[in-house]
Amino acid sequence: xxxxxxxxxxxxxxxxxxxxxxxxxxxxxxxxxxxxxxxxxxxxxxxxxxxxxxxxxxxxxxxxxxxxxxxxxxxxxxxxxxxxxxxxxxxxxxxxxxxxxxxxxxxxxxxxxxxxxxxxxxxxxxxxxxxxxxxxxxxxxxxxxxxxxxxxxxxxxxxxxxxxxxxxxxxxxxxxxxxxxxxxxxxxxxxxxxxxxxxxxxxxxxxxxxxxxxxxxxxxxxxxxxxxxxxxxxxxxxxxxxxxxxxxxxxxxxxxxxxxxxxxxxxxxxxxxxxxxxxxxxxxxxxxxxxxxxxxxxxxxxxxxxxxxxxxxxxxxxxxxxxxxxxxxxxxxxxxxxxxxxxxxxxxxxxxxxxxxxxxxxxxxxxxxxxxx
Numbered sequence: 001x002x003x004x005x006x007x008x009x010x011x012x013x014x015x016x017x018x019x020x021x022x023x024x025x026x027x028x029x030x031x032x033x034x035x036x037x038x039x040x041x042x043x044x045x046x047x048x049x050x051x052x053x054x055x056x057x058x059x060x061x062x063x064x065x066x067x068x069x070x071x072x073x074x075x076x077x078x079x080x081x082x083x084x085x086x087x088x089x090x091x092x093x094x095x096x097x098x099x100x101x102x103x104x105x106x107x108x109x110x111x112x113x114x115x116x117x118x119x120x121x122x123x124x125x126x127x128x129x130x131x132x133x134x135x136x137x138x139x140x141x142x143x144x145x146x147x148x149x150x151x152x153x154x155x156x157x158x159x160x161x162x163x164x165x166x167x168x169x170x171x172x173x174x175x176x177x178x179x180x181x182x183x184x185x186x187x188x189x190x191x192x193x194x195x196x197x198x199x200x201x202x203x204x205x206x207x208x209x210x211x212x213x214x215x216x217x218x219x220x221x222x223x224x225x226x227x228x229x230x231x232x233x234x235x236x237x238x239x240x241x242x243x244x245x246x247x248x249x250x251x252x253x254x255x256x257x258x259x260x261x262x263x264x265x266x267x268x269x270x271x272x273x274x275x276x277x278x279x280x281x282x283x284x285x286x287x288x289x290x291x292x293x294x295x296x297x298x299x300x301x302x303x304x305x306x307x308x309x310x311x312x313x314x315x316x317x318x319x320x321x322x323x324x325x326x327x328x329x330x331x332x333x334x335x336x337x338x339x340x341x342x343x344x345x346x347x348x349x350x351x352x353x354x355x356x357x358x359x360x361x362x363x364x365x366x367x368x369x370x371x372x373x
Contacts, residue, residue, distance in 0.1 A: 016123060017279030017313070017356050018228050019236045021114060021141065023104075024261070024286040026244030027096065029254070029300055030307030031290065031339065033069065034083050034321060038062035041328030045293040049250055049300070059083070060320040068258035071266035072311070080269070080277065080312055084348050085323035086305040088288055088341035094302040096245070099287035103345065104140035106366045111144030113346075113365055114236055118145045120364045121235075121357040129195070129227065131236040134220035139238050148236075154196055154223055195232045210271035217241050217260050221268040228276060235356075244286060248297040269311055281313025281352040285345055292328055292337050305339035313352050347372045 036042050037053040038061065056064025057073045063085070065073060075081040091102040106113030118124055118131055124146055131148035133139055138150050206225065212218040217239065224237045241264075243257040261284070269277050289306030324342035334340045346366045353360055362371070 016235075017281070018224075018234050019114075019117075019352065019356055020224060020280060020282040021236070021238045022261075022265075022282065022284045023100075023139065023141075023238070023240050024244050024257075024284065025096070025100065025240050025242045026246075026286075027099075027288045027290060027302055028244040028286040028306055029246055029250065029290040030085060030087075030286075030305065031292065031300075032250070032254070033066050033258075034059070034085055034307045035064045035066065036062060036085075036325065036328070037064045039325075039328050041330075042292075045328065047294070048298060049294045062325075063321040063323075066258060068255060069262040071262040072309075075266070075269060075311055079317040079319070082310040082315060082317060083321045084308045084310075084343055085321055085325065086339060086342035087285070087308040087345050087348055088305050089345055090341075091288075092304070092335070094288060094304070094335070096287060096302075101140055103285070103287055105143075106141075106346065107368055109367045112139070112141035113349075114141040114238070115144035115148075117353060117357075117360070117365045118142075118148075118236055120361060122359050123357070125233050125235055127233050129232045129234055132224070132227065132234065132238075134223060134237065134239045139240070142236075142238060145236075151223070152220075154226065195230065206267065206271040207273055208270040210267040212267045212271075213260065213263050215260050215264070218264040218267060221264050222271070225268055225271045228272065228280065246290065247295070247299040247301060250294075250299040253299075265311060272312070277312040278314040279356075281315065281355065282309075282311040283349065283352060284309035284311070289339055292333055292339055301336075303338035304334055305341045308345060308348050310348070310352060313355060315351055315355065344369070344372065 031042065032049065032051060035051050035056055037056055043050045051066060053064060055067055057067060057070060058064050059076065065076065072081060089099065089103045091099045093099060104112050106116070126147050128147055128149050131142055131145050133142055133148065133150040135150060135152060138148060142148050206212060206222065212222045220239045224239070227234045241257060241261055244254065246253050265282065272280055285308045286306050289303045290300035291303045295301055346369050350362055353362065353365065
């Protein structure tokens with residue numbers, strides 16, 4: 001019997017860390033998340049939407065952070081936040097659905113890139129809590145995972161509150177003699193239920209005075225933090241944050257998702273604490289960026305390159321925004337006037353994946369990708 005199938009939940013399973021993937025659905029405007037204030041072409045293209053340098057949180061002398069992302073600024077200053085500009089995939093459709101599917105599948109391969117990562121890593125888990133998607137359904141990125149679950153709350157993961165006495169031990173005994181792989185799978189599932197039940201009955205006050213907001217995104221992050229700190233063997237978690245399709249009145253439309261993103265991530269990182277955060281890479285990405293020039297409706301249209309964030313994970317920090325930048329006024333834009341994709345998102349993910357699973361063969365996670373360098 002494969003060893004992975006006889007590995008049950010214990011405190012050792014989290015030693016390699018947890019990958020948390022946050023998808024900003026709708027095409028987040030990377031140019032107004034991480035602003036190239038040192039490029040005059042940015043202000044010429046965005047006379048109304050451009051964020052003035054004096055209002056930005058200075059990053060490296062050329063880029064500045066949107067002031068609504070202020071809760072993330074201390075993480076940049078402490079070297080725990082990596083920002084990469086001009087990221088994206090090869091998809092040129094500028095269609096939300098096509099671009100999201102391409103990115104989550106990791107190209108044209110079957111299944112999702114995160115599912116393949118969980119399947120081919122040497123310590124692949126088989127517990128129902130190996131991977132969780134916070135929400136009503138699994139994202140494409142988790143398709144093909146050896147085991148995963150979609151939950152909106154820890155309260156959703158259980159058999160109910162009114163079970164007969166000794167029900168779970170009797171159920172475990174019933175499956176003990178089941179043939180083939182059914183017995184270890186059932187044992188793992190029942191162990192997961194017992195661990196979740198223990199978490200639900202334990203006081204769950206966030207650590208480090210972390211304060212989560214009442215919105216769904218923050219509530220979801222709090223659930224993930226409880227699973228990570230509860231040492232249930234969680235190897236990956238996914239969350240969505242919607243509301244980034246800013247064709248009209250962008251400044252007012254994006255205020256809420258920007259604040260929810262920053263406040264939620266700040267609470268989550270604080271709650272995990274330094275040691276756990278160092279082995280928890282939190283990746284924030286989006287399907288594409290927005291057009292360089294603002295439109296006539298005080299918004300921006302679908303574009304190509306955007307910005308990608310990685311918080312925590314113990315990854316090296318250079319003190320500068322990572323970008324292969326060229327002047328927006330004189331350099332060739334792509335398509336109808338878009339920031340080009342100069343860094344493939346897979347190349348940004350690679351160090352985080354290797355840190356979690358040093359022996360991983362990334363060619364199996366992203367088949368067909370030509371690796372940079």
